[in-house]
Amino acid sequence: MLKVKSVSKSYHRRKVLFECSFTCEPYQIMGIFGHNGCGKSTLFRIICGIIKPDSGAVIVEKDKVGYMPEQRSLLIDLTLTQQAKMLGKLRNLNETQTELSLQEMINTFGFGEMASKPIKTLSKGNQQKAQLILSMIHRPKVLILDEPFNGLDYLSQIELSRWIRIYAQKGNSVLISSHQLEHMDGLCDEILILDHGKTIKQGHLQSLREQHQQYSVKVNADSNWKDFNFAYESLSAVDSWIEVRFTTLNQAKRAVGIFLKDKSVQSIHLEMVALSELIQVCEH
Template identity: 35%
Template sequence: MPEGALEVDRISKRYGDVVALDEMSLTVRPGEMLGFVGSNGAGKTTTMRIALGVLAADSGDVRYDDAPIDRTVRTRIGYMPEERGLYPKMKVLEQLQYLGELHGLSRAEAARAVNLWTERLGIAERRGDQLQKLSLGNQQRVQLAAALIHDPAVLILDEPFSGLDPVAVEVMSDVLREMRDRGVPVIFSSHQLELVQRLCDRVGIVRRGRMIADGTVEELRSSAPPQLTVHAPQAPADWAEGLQGVSVVDSANGRTTLQLDETADDQQILRAALDTGPVHEFSRARPSLTELFRDVVTEETDE
């Protein structure tokens, strides 16, 4: 059972003039699932590889249970890379058995773990097949089994849901929840933000190698400017233009989503909407995680 948190403390990494990480910091506590999101090239994979010791940071520290991560600790980390890292011509059973023993399990312990996780992940009947003969989704399940085979104290997964069908997504989700509930710190990156919002206790949004937002989904949503949804079916497309403190996020089929700043007057907005005809909906909301992420990417592109 895991004892402590995984801490990434102000790590930086450069490749020549390219800054991959700029004092990146994050913490994943025992029994917590952190969703790690950002655009391609933002630094997510580099952070994970430094945490694993695959890459060396130029500065900063990575700790587990308040101690630097050494070789012994690394053997207790379960890692699932974005690029499948298993042997395509090796049979599923043979390589999972081999990986279990490589992590220090006895032959009998590894065999029990292989049976457990292949059954749990729905690939028991494919244990005798070469990996390359499996569908991409089943290869992904084998990759997850490889990360779990040694009962890891920390779980780090890079795009684990990529290429999975809905059934496999639910299987993967259930396993990650199970590991979290056992007290394992779980961190995964994903571009499937609806999944991140549904599964994660906390979300970290990274941009250009820095963590720019970190908190629960509700904390992140509540810190963003409020939005107003207005359904005025007879309103022209530009009806909200010129209103103080208002910017149009989206408008289609008479339904308009507005973003408000502190100077916006919702009564003025309502009067403007009513001037166009009937108003069927007028409700405040907070942006979804997808909308928050879109704003971050837009800011990055603008810069």
């Protein structure tokens, strides 16, 4: 488990974190969101013990933390296997422990023969996978991933999302920052939103959705949207597609019922507020 208590940090008299507090429990995936420069990377480095906070405290077993930074920190002339052995020694693992952990990760990510090739000969996507493997060589209980989807193709991104869920389900805690919100939407249990170092919103994702609830009904219809009579929050029309937003589920259900009676309606989609929209609402 990870606890961050009122952590603050300044650089050259400029405050980049303001009394940040949260808890990330075992089995939990927490998404950290915010614009570039909002303090995410500083927060991650403080948790890892790379830098010290000016005030506050981080409660975690430092040797149980794994960190994959946004910027690659690989020794490109060495192979994955060589670097894993070096990191294993730094993490006080014996050769057998390192070998077993490395082989498990290689099998998980389909790395195979690439583990014996110099990092500089690998594609950007495989270099990203190598960095992830190295961050986990000691089987951390708290895993911090800063922009892990960068450099991965779409199928690899989906596979990584699936693997992160499995890793959390084994009793581990995962902190993850990413601008790939389509993957984060179905991944995070908890979220924390930073703005210029200040926490502007945090909590369980589903609870926050309910607090800022909107339902979107998308309809492909030939009829004029003005023919439909119901109360709504907002409405937009592009070609034959109509998107109507509601603040309550009952309103949305009523609209769906009306749409279903119209023979010109070809398809209907009922959606909850997306993570990207939720973040925008919280930031404003």
